[in-house]
Amino acid sequence: MGATLRNVQLTYEDVDRGDTPLGEVTLRRYATDDGRIGYEIRLGGNFLMATHGHHSESAMARLAWDRLARREAISVLVGGLGAGYTLRAALDLPGVRSVTVVEIAPKVVEWGRTWFRETNGGALDDPRARVVVADLAEHLGMSKDAYDLALLDVDNGPGWLAAQGNERLYTADGIREAIAALRPGGVLAVWSPSPNDVFRARFREVLPLAEEVSTDAIGREVGEPGDVVYLGVRP
DSSP states (O other): OOOOOOSSOEEEEEEEEEEETTEEEEEEEEEETTSOEEEEEEETTEEEEESSOOHHHHHHHHHHHHTOSOOSSEEEEEEOOTTSHHHHHHHTSTTEEEEEEEESOHHHHHHHHTTTTTTTTTGGGSTTEEEEESOHHHHHHTOTTOEEEEEEOOBTBTTSOSOGGGGGGGSHHHHHHHHHTEEEEEEEEEEESSOOHHHHHHHHHHOTTOEEEEOHHHHHHTTOOOOEEEEEEOO
């Protein structure tokens, strides 16, 4: 996910594609008129993420870590691989012992090791990283008390679904399942491109002290528009 490039002309070329239970994923290379090269992933023709505009995906890991009481042997769940920015940020946190990435598309995992390897600093080669090719909602349902941090960056957030099959993740029951996958004191973080009143209400229905944190200040430092991270701590 992330911001769009502004004030530049883009040309696109399809590089690869593959099938998933949610539809076809496509990898596209783009070139700007000022000489920059990047890649983006689309699902069923809908934009998912790109190599540009990633400040909030990286910041989400630290925002969640800051609210975590435990500081050693931390186990992290990353929901959605994308280009690997969140995985990279999770691996770089102090005290992290393991990071499990749940990604439904085998092709996205393949691209993470090839086209996005430089982008994510070879994060998938880190011995602490484990990839599970599965539906995130199903994985959460089988992962009670398994993680200290859960960092969910699926679709384009709760208000912009690239696949209707992921709607369950953003319901009150879906939030409860995500919280149940955490150990007591664990932190759930959910990425969104903008504030979402409906999702915030659902989140606070489950966790009344949940936060809606803007990344505007972080984005300004790198010339990107801000996004939103929802954060809640399991009692």
